[in-house]
Amino acid sequence: MPNIRPLAVLAIAALLAGPASAGDSLLDVYQRALQNDPTIREAEATYLAQAEVRPQARAALLPSVTAGAQAANQFTDTAGPIPLGGGGVGTGSTVRQDSHGWSLNLTQTVFDWGRYTTFKQADKRVARAQTDYEAAKQALLIRVATAYFNVLAAKDNLASAVSAREAIARQLEQAQRRFEVGLIAITDVQQSQAGYDDSVATEIQSQRLLATSYEQLREIIGDVVTDLAGPTDELPLLSPDPASPEQWVKTALAQNLTLVSSRLAAEVAEYDIEIQKGSRLPTVNLQASYTNSSSSRATTLHFDPPLGDTFSDIPQKPEGRSWQLNVQFPVFTGGLNRSRIQQSVYTHRAATEELDRIGRQTERQTRDAYLGVISEIQRVRALKQSVESNRTALRATEAGFEVGTQTTVDVLTSQKNLSTAETTYSRSRYDYIINVLTLKQAAGNLSVTDVEQVNGWLH
Numbered sequence: 001m002p003n004i005r006p007l008a009v010l011a012i013a014a015l016l017a018g019p020a021s022a023g024d025s026l027l028d029v030y031q032r033a034l035q036n037d038p039t040i041r042e043a044e045a046t047y048l049a050q051a052e053v054r055p056q057a058r059a060a061l062l063p064s065v066t067a068g069a070q071a072a073n074q075f076t077d078t079a080g081p082i083p084l085g086g087g088g089v090g091t092g093s094t095v096r097q098d099s100h101g102w103s104l105n106l107t108q109t110v111f112d113w114g115r116y117t118t119f120k121q122a123d124k125r126v127a128r129a130q131t132d133y134e135a136a137k138q139a140l141l142i143r144v145a146t147a148y149f150n151v152l153a154a155k156d157n158l159a160s161a162v163s164a165r166e167a168i169a170r171q172l173e174q175a176q177r178r179f180e181v182g183l184i185a186i187t188d189v190q191q192s193q194a195g196y197d198d199s200v201a202t203e204i205q206s207q208r209l210l211a212t213s214y215e216q217l218r219e220i221i222g223d224v225v226t227d228l229a230g231p232t233d234e235l236p237l238l239s240p241d242p243a244s245p246e247q248w249v250k251t252a253l254a255q256n257l258t259l260v261s262s263r264l265a266a267e268v269a270e271y272d273i274e275i276q277k278g279s280r281l282p283t284v285n286l287q288a289s290y291t292n293s294s295s296s297r298a299t300t301l302h303f304d305p306p307l308g309d310t311f312s313d314i315p316q317k318p319e320g321r322s323w324q325l326n327v328q329f330p331v332f333t334g335g336l337n338r339s340r341i342q343q344s345v346y347t348h349r350a351a352t353e354e355l356d357r358i359g360r361q362t363e364r365q366t367r368d369a370y371l372g373v374i375s376e377i378q379r380v381r382a383l384k385q386s387v388e389s390n391r392t393a394l395r396a397t398e399a400g401f402e403v404g405t406q407t408t409v410d411v412l413t414s415q416k417n418l419s420t421a422e423t424t425y426s427r428s429r430y431d432y433i434i435n436v437l438t439l440k441q442a443a444g445n446l447s448v449t450d451v452e453q454v455n456g457w458l459h
Contacts (some may be wrong), residue, residue, distance in 0.1 A: 036222035043136035050129030101293025113278030121271035149430035255444030
């Protein structure tokens with residue numbers, strides 16, 4: 001009997017040692033990704049930051065009011081006679097002066113084409129930021145689904161590798177017994193041993209791929225999942241509805257979020273041209289101010305010998321109001337305004353070319369996704385039959401080996417073909433689901449409802 005060595009599973013054991021959840025569905029994993037994925041949190045923060053451009057643009061059109069206050073105290077001590085008439089009086093003097101006041105200043109834009117256009121442009125910028133955020137959520141759903149089904153595919157590969165190793169181990173054991181009684185040559189045993197060694201290496205590689213798949217999923221959701229729901233045996237293979245690629249393309253050209261974002265970017269760039277053209281127009285601002293202050297001054301004269309002090313107090317309470325209308329007209333800016341206008345024109349041209357490029361790209365992706373769903377349905381059905389055919393072929397080959405009409409190489413080849421058919425079949429079922437979601441994403445209507453539908457196909 002062959003020495004079936006236990007395989008190294010340290011990577012898997014270390015992976016499963018952390019916190020784990022059981023029976024996670026695709027919807028569960030997606031909801032956790034919404035909370036924990038750094039990419040979607042970054043997209044959310046970017047959207048919230050971009051949404052602030054509208055209140056900032058509105059603030060530039062509203063009155064700006066500033067208030068100020070001031071308080072001051074001044075003390076002066078002067079030695080020597082105070083000049084008075086033709087001589088001097090006293091031996092010195094001290095002066096103390098206090099003042100305080102407050103003011104209000106108002107500035108209101110009366111006409112500024114650039115600011116008015118910026119305010120209108122802000123709505124487009126916020127709409128584009130929101131569209132990008134929604135696109136990021138759709139992209140997250142595809143990333144989660146891909147990582148989720150990659151784990152399931154890796155599990156299937158490992159299960160198939162284990163099954164193949166165990167089958168080849170039995171084949172090796174049988175070959176050794178038949179060699180011992182002289183029914184086969186030593187070369188058959190050596191071929192079985194080589195096939196067994198290959199199956200061990202394949203199982204080790206499958207374990208490594210499974211660990212990597214787990215890590216890729218953990219990178220998105222932030223923790224470990226070990227038990228994922230897989231497709232039912234009777235996975236519904238639903239054709240796209242409507243069953244017309246042209247209808248899907250039409251929907252995508254109207255709703256695809258990447259395309260919508262590019263369309264909004266072109267509109268934002270068009271507004272930039274108007275903003276820069278506004279730099280050639282005059283600006284009108286209204287400024288008004290109100291001031292209210294009070295001050296007092298006390299003077300003390302000193303005599304030697306002391307004859308008493310003399311005080312003088314002169315209170316003042318000034319109050320002022322003013323307003324002015326400022327008109328500024330750019331006469332010559334050294335060509336700066338002209339250059340900025342031309343720059344915005346080129347930027348708009350680039351945005352329109354990008355829109356055309358993404359439109360063509362969206363059409364191609366939508367057609368490809370539609371064909372992907374159709375072809376994957378046919379492929380799943382064909383591969384399911386292939387598994388049955390290879391299983392029947394293996395049984396026939398093993399029976400032929402028993403009676404001496406088939407060689408060890410034939411059995412190993414049949415076993416490898418069955419293993420390949422099984423893993424390819426399971427992968428095709430996952431690819432079908434991902435293609436369904438990708439088609440929805442291309443059309444711009446991928447949502448949590450679609451995840452819930454896929455969840456109904458899992459157990």
